[in-house]
Amino acid sequence: MSCSTVSIGDEDAAASADVNIALMSHEAATRAGLPKRAWRTGGAVLMACAAGVAARQAPPIVPPIAAVRPIEPPAKPLPPESATVGVTKFSFIAYGDTRCDCIVGPSNEVQTAHAQLVGVMIEKINALASTPDAIRFIVQSGDAVFRGQDAERWNDAFAPIVERLTKDAGVPYFFSVGNHDVTGMPPGDPGRALGLHNTLTAISKLIPSEGSPRRLSGYPTYAFGYGNSFFITLDSNIASDTIQLAWVTDELDHLDRSRYTNIFAFFHHPLFSTGPHGGAQVPTPENPHPPDRVEPSTLAMRTLYAPLFRKHHVRMTFAGHDHLFDHWVETYVDSGRTYRRDDVVTGGGGAPIYVFSGEPDLRAYLAGGAQQQVHVRHVARPGPKPADNPHHFLIVHVDRARVAFDVIAMGVMSATAGPR
Numbered sequence: 001m002s003c004s005t006v007s008i009g010d011e012d013a014a015a016s017a018d019v020n021i022a023l024m025s026h027e028a029a030t031r032a033g034l035p036k037r038a039w040r041t042g043g044a045v046l047m048a049c050a051a052g053v054a055a056r057q058a059p060p061i062v063p064p065i066a067a068v069r070p071i072e073p074p075a076k077p078l079p080p081e082s083a084t085v086g087v088t089k090f091s092f093i094a095y096g097d098t099r100c101d102c103i104v105g106p107s108n109e110v111q112t113a114h115a116q117l118v119g120v121m122i123e124k125i126n127a128l129a130s131t132p133d134a135i136r137f138i139v140q141s142g143d144a145v146f147r148g149q150d151a152e153r154w155n156d157a158f159a160p161i162v163e164r165l166t167k168d169a170g171v172p173y174f175f176s177v178g179n180h181d182v183t184g185m186p187p188g189d190p191g192r193a194l195g196l197h198n199t200l201t202a203i204s205k206l207i208p209s210e211g212s213p214r215r216l217s218g219y220p221t222y223a224f225g226y227g228n229s230f231f232i233t234l235d236s237n238i239a240s241d242t243i244q245l246a247w248v249t250d251e252l253d254h255l256d257r258s259r260y261t262n263i264f265a266f267f268h269h270p271l272f273s274t275g276p277h278g279g280a281q282v283p284t285p286e287n288p289h290p291p292d293r294v295e296p297s298t299l300a301m302r303t304l305y306a307p308l309f310r311k312h313h314v315r316m317t318f319a320g321h322d323h324l325f326d327h328w329v330e331t332y333v334d335s336g337r338t339y340r341r342d343d344v345v346t347g348g349g350g351a352p353i354y355v356f357s358g359e360p361d362l363r364a365y366l367a368g369g370a371q372q373q374v375h376v377r378h379v380a381r382p383g384p385k386p387a388d389n390p391h392h393f394l395i396v397h398v399d400r401a402r403v404a405f406d407v408i409a410m411g412v413m414s415a416t417a418g419p420r
Contacts, residue, residue, distance in 0.1 A: 066151035068201040071159045071166065071173070078137055078172040078226060085259065087227030088400045091133050093121055093171075094266065095393035096141030096320030097347035098158065099180050109146055109157035113391050113410070114350030118161050120408060122169050124395060133397060136226060138171055139233070141320040142178025142268035143351060144202070148195035149183075154202045166206070175203045176233040177220045178268040178320065184237050184297065192237075196220065216247040223251050229398055230260040236269040236319075239300035248305075252312040261401050266318040269297040270345045271306060272360055274381050275322025280358025292361045302365055306330075310372060313339050315403060316396075320347035323354040324389040325407060327380035332372040348392040348409070355389060356382045 098114040125135045145153035165171050182195040200220060208215040208222045215222040221244050223232040234248055235241070252263070274280065279292035294302075309317070310332050326345035331338055347354075362376055382389045392409040 066155070068151045068154045068198045069159065070205045071202055072163050073205045074166045074170045074172055076170060078224065081225040084225070084227045088261075089132050089398065090227055091128060091135045091395055091397050092226075093124075093135055093138040093393055094141070094318045094344070094396055094405075095138075095346050095349045096176075096268070096318070097143045097178070097323050097351040098140070098161075098349040099143045099146045099351045100157065101352035102146050109150075109153045111157050111161055111350050115161050117350055117391055117393060117410060118164055120410070121165065121393060124408065125165075125169050125171055135171065135395065138165060138173045139231065139264075139266045139318060140173065140175045140349070141266050141318050141346065142176050142236075143180040143320060143347075144175065144178070144199070146180055148181035148198050149191060151198055154198055159202065173206050174224070174231070174233065174266075175199075175206060175220075176266050176268060177235050177237065179237055179297075182220075182235070182237055187238060187241070214251075216244060219244055219247075221247060225260060227398070228260060228400065229262040229264060230255060231264050231266070233266050234305075236267040236297050236301055239267075239269065239297050239304060245304055245308075249308060252308065255312070262315045262398060262403060263312060264316050264318070264396075265305075265309065265314055267301070268319060269295065269301055269321050270319035270326070271298070271301055271317065271343050272328045272362070272376065272378075273319075273322045273326050273345050274356050274359055274378070275324050275326065275345070275347075275354045276357045277322045278357060278360045280360050282358070294360075303368075306365075306369075309341060310334065310339070310369070310374075314341055316342045316344065318344055318346055318394075320345065320349070323347040323351045324356075324382035325380065325392055325409075326382055327378075329377045329379050330374060331377070332369060332374045334372060342403075344394065344405070346392065346394050346407075348390065350391055353386040353389050353391070354382070355386060356384050 095117070098111055100109045100111055102108045102110075121138075128134050144158045147153060162173055166173050177196070177199050181199045183189065183192045185192040203220075207220075208224065210217055212222070214224055219235060221234045223230065225231070232248060232251060234244055238244060255263070269277075272278065277295060277298070279294040279298065281290035281293060283290060311334075313334070322345055324345065325348060328343040330341045330343060332341075333339075359378070366374055366376065368374075390409040390411055392407055394405045394407055396403065396405040
């Protein structure tokens with residue numbers, strides 16, 4: 001193959017994007033007096049292969065790139081924090097992990113179980129609408145779709161279902177990112193960048209906007225207040241990120257606790273779980289007591305955020321990642337007083353059901369909190385079979401400092417925890 005290297009001057013490149021490759025190849029060869037020679041005048045270098053590139057060759061076909069559309073918000077957004085100062089009784093829905101069990105590909109996602117669950121949510125929203133216990137908003141702990149880099153999954157599978165809640169039922173919807181949405185890779189990874197871009201675009205009309213004092217710029221990390229309760233979410237995929245940790249710490253450090261009696265945090269990776277992501281390993285005859293394999297995000301949440309939650313007396317956390325219901329209670333002592341935090345895994349939003357895998361080894365965690373007399377109690381655990389762990393969501397009831405929740409499960413009797 002005969003090739004000529006041509007350097008296009010900066011002024012030429014700026015003057016026209018339509019460069020006659022064949023002509024420049026000819027001129028390059030003529031000026032040099034050789035069949036293949038580089039003619040350099042500065043700027044971008046273009047390699048023209050006479051045998052492989054023709055002047056009239058059609059440009060390559062670029063496949064269309066789908067763009068994620070923002071999910072439409074309710075006609076009436078959540079009121080400003082200042083407008084709900086006197087509210088001490090209300091409810092909200094918490095759930096997570098709505099993705100399908102499907103293969104990688106842009107058009108293969110159908111969220112049947114999620115759609116069915118949303119139908120039940122709407123029934124509950126309507127039933128409580130005229131009561132003091134009305135459902136005011138929804139928090140979702142991540143894994144909206146199977147692969148967040150695929151725009152079609154957001155547009156075709158997730159958005160239409162969520163808009164039944166926002167547009168039709170008129171309920172605000174707040175979302176925290178999961179590993180399937182943005183990957184578990186660190187900042188700077190191309191896959192994470194695309195997944196994060198798609199996620200932030202999808203939820204751009206649902207969460208505080210860029211520049212808001214309740215939003216960490218460039219992150220899916222934000223907070224909001226309603227009544228006597230404060231809600232904060234973070235990207236647990238990058239739980240060790242120091243910028244995010246500093247922002248969350250600052251929000252909690254400067255929070256008006258005379259106004260906000262309760263603090264709720266929602267994120268994807270749970271502090272504790274007995275599902276397959278919980279860390280417990282299956283014993284073998286050769287290794288009857290295998291050590292836990294704790295995921296890095298979980299370890300960072302336990303190491304960095306659990307002490308922060310204790311410092312600020314966070315009332316309850318909601319997470320997913322494991323597709324089941326799991327309920328833990330941590331007690332600890334601060335300034336001579338005993339406090340309680342409920343940590344709930346509610347990953348039953350429609351993703352493939354997981355089962356009990358084993359109790360995590362929390363000895364190191366408890367040793368780290370010994371000075372505050374940290375104790376963790378497992379109050380409700382998942383079952384060993386999929387049928388024991390139906391798809392579900394929570395209705396959380398706030399009544400001043402008392403918090404209780406109902407577990408609304410598909411096809412079985414619901415359960416209530418509280419009041420506490």
